[in-house]
Amino acid sequence: MNWIDFHLPVLLILLPLMGGVISIFLKWEHIAWLWTTMISSLVFVGSGRLLYLLHQLQGLKTQDGLIPSHISYFIGSWPRQWGIELRIDPLNIIFILVVSLMFFIVTVYARRSIASEIPGDRIHFFYSIWMLAITGLLGILVTGDAFNIYVLLEISSLTIYTLIAMGKERDPRALTASFRYLIQGSIGASFILLGIGYLLMITGTLNLQDMREQLLLLDDFSRNRTVMVASAFLMVGLGLKMALFPLHFWLPNAYAYAPSAVSALLAATATKVGVYMFFRFVFTVLDAGHRIYFVSIRDLIMICAGSGVLICSLMAIYQQNIKKMLAYSSVAQVGYIVLGLALNNEAGIAGSLVHVINHALIKGGMFMAVGAVTYRCGANMLSDFRGLGRQMPWTMAAFTAGGFGLIGFPLTAGFVSKWYLIRGAVEAGAWPVTVVILIGSLLAVIYVWRIIETIYFVAPENPERSVQEAPLSMLLPTLLVIAASLYFGFDAMLTGSLAEQAARVMLSGGLP
Template identity: 55%
Template sequence: MIDIQANLPALIVVIPLLGGVLATFTGRGILPWAWASLVTGATFALTLRMMATLLQSGAPYISYELGNWPRWWGIEYRVDLLNAFILLVVAGVGFITTLYARESVNDEIAKDRHHVFYAVWILAITGLLGITITGDAFNVYVLLEISSLTVYALIAMGKDRDRRALTASLRYLILGSVGASFILLGIGYLMMVTGTLNMEDMHNQLMRLANLDTNRTVLVAFAFLLVGLSIKMALYPLHMWLPKAYTYAPSAVSALLAATATKVGVYMAFRFLFGIFGVGFSFYAMPSHLILLAMASLGIVFSSLAAIRQNNAKSLLAYSSVGQIGYIVAGFSLANPDGVAGSIVHIFNHAVTKGGMFLALGAVAYRVGGTDISHLRGLAKRMPLTCGALALGGLGLIGMPLTAGFISKWYLVKGAMGSGMWGLVVVVLFGSLLALVYVWKLIEAMYFGEPTGRSAEAKEAPLSMLIPIWILVALSIYFGVDATFTGETATRAAAGLLGGTP
């Protein structure tokens, strides 16, 4: 019998990996979904246990060497507070969206492809978990490819509902591949300089370089990685793949992607910028964090403006996501404790908020057949619980007190002040005002006016959808009222990233 406790880090990746492969044999009917729920549920339980283990051990990190190879030859999995937290987000949202997916997938995807869908779905989650847990730079790339390829496929499966999903997927495939190759090039150059692929070794070798700040290979690696990661995180204006992909993907996929995919991109940026290059190089020697700040600020303003102008609620939320990535990137670009903590805590807060909202829109699509603003008109009369969830989630996007979004805003603004970045303070607060406008657009549509067409006959969404929706929305409220867990974890993880003692 395998010792679960000792092999915890490996199991978090191995179980969904095997589960995903096995899912292809589950045939038709309810079985693929049940299997996927089982696998993602087990994975979520493992990440919970991982977090508990880490917190109990009191150690800064838990290292696991795959196949007992020493880490400089083999692959090391390394879990510290930061990635334990992200693992929790990915696995948790993965599990909840899987629970939700049954009715939605039944409705949106041809019956004979369900087993394929769930297999790819689980593998996508596997890839995201793997990127997060690994301590090996090349392994990051491999898993990134696994998650990317599967996500392209997942988006393309939206074609049964809307053919435009295919072009959206192709678009993401092209841009995503460019991003991934840039990351690969960056890792390659780093290996040239350091001779290793293990992240910690890379960092140690880089720190030994006498001329680190002027080493051209390191600079090129840095530039390639920054651009590649920006594409993957959908940092404005390199976000061009995101809006269409989120809009035309199947409902459950949109929720999963919005909550996890770009967040894992941000996590990679944490590992590379803070972990490998180090704070001193990334944020003090290089002025590039100023460019990141500028991109993030522009992103907050312009994508929120773009969100206001959307006529499809899913596109609206997609553009809003680009803006929210702006907050996250702005936070860590400050490289001070409050800013980085704000960035980390917002990864969590935005995942539950936006995930819940996309799920709610999925319920709308399920009942009404589309997510245009016109479909939402007067819908609160017919689907009060779904619309209530959307409205509460919207308050979270604005950053109202008592929602999780407020906690993020609190840290970010404080961080910006800590660095004397008053311009960023203005941008963050102005951004929440713009969020008010686009959220209002949704709320006004839902609560104002009379439903027409299919909206007029729509029933409330089934419980199998409502429960996952409300779990996420309830979390986004709960962690706005009591942010002790998220706040402290983020603060300690930020301290770890910035090199202090966690």
């Protein structure tokens, strides 16, 4: 193994971190953008390489009959009892790929969009914070240390509050949205910190694997009060971070008033990282698959997720602001993801992991398409979409294809997600979940169709308004992401097998 391969896990954090710091000094907006693009492409290539390495590792070890699965990296070569361990396994590689891919594509997209929404003298700061946010998100994904997760979570949260607030040039409500997120996000983060603290108290370690092993040694694990309190704090804190209904109130406004590129990036990555932490704590640390403890709160989680799907899909139907509509839809999609997780069987968990990938592509692409509308029309209300089918045919085609993905139409990625999720629900005999998922799909038909009708069948308010197709630098990334989402609906072998494998590993307790 060569030097770069060996250090790849830590490079994923270091690259955007150093890139972000250096970007402060690049006062020319194009240079700053170019620098960010370079860093993001390196990060993306690096995470692709990690997937390859992980895959190879598995090829090697299966011959011995071991279930193989992770790459460990010890920072400063300290063993994991004292130092920090970075750990890549089939679960987080999915999230790493999603985050780094969207980071790269949205960065390419961001140049024109950001230049039109943020004053020129602050653009290099924007890119600096942009990269620091990614540092935090990627850091959470690669690290195997609970306290590290908390620190990196704070880094990503603080930077994301700033990114959202930068939408104030276009709409001053971005400031209140950001402040609201700041308050709720901080509550969430402190709950997580408390949860980690309790776990540290009872296990004496911060390493996630060690924590798990220590917890398994407790004879009263499923009834232990401290573990219970820790879990409660973690669930609420993580619920806030991933916008699980009814803890989602920060999300719609934050997504709606942030700069377009920021909305696209956040929709594709930020809540997904929350979902990842939920997965990690529930399955790896608390070993939910086998403990009565999780089964008892599973119903509560399902009720939250299920009502999230229904209520937020309903809310989405009534939104006039398209970004807000997409944001409510995102909360509903988080509901699907959590429902799959709570089903606690292979198909269900695979469904929620596949949906993480698919939803990131679909929703990222849709936010990018809406960003292009904002760029050309200056606003993103439903009425601005009138007649755009003729004026921006490609952008609208991308938006429509994304919409079909949200509905879960066959041959879109959304269909594959629903296929797995419903399979999981049927296998678990959870009929209410099946019904919720299906009703959610039908509600999605309504909120998507409302816009498609406006795009293609309603004449523009002001017929003289001349709107051009989005610039290529915005259009191409959008089309690319949407095309990927369609491809993964047609050939889901890659996403499906990644997710199924991760689901198996999770169910066997997240152990290698």
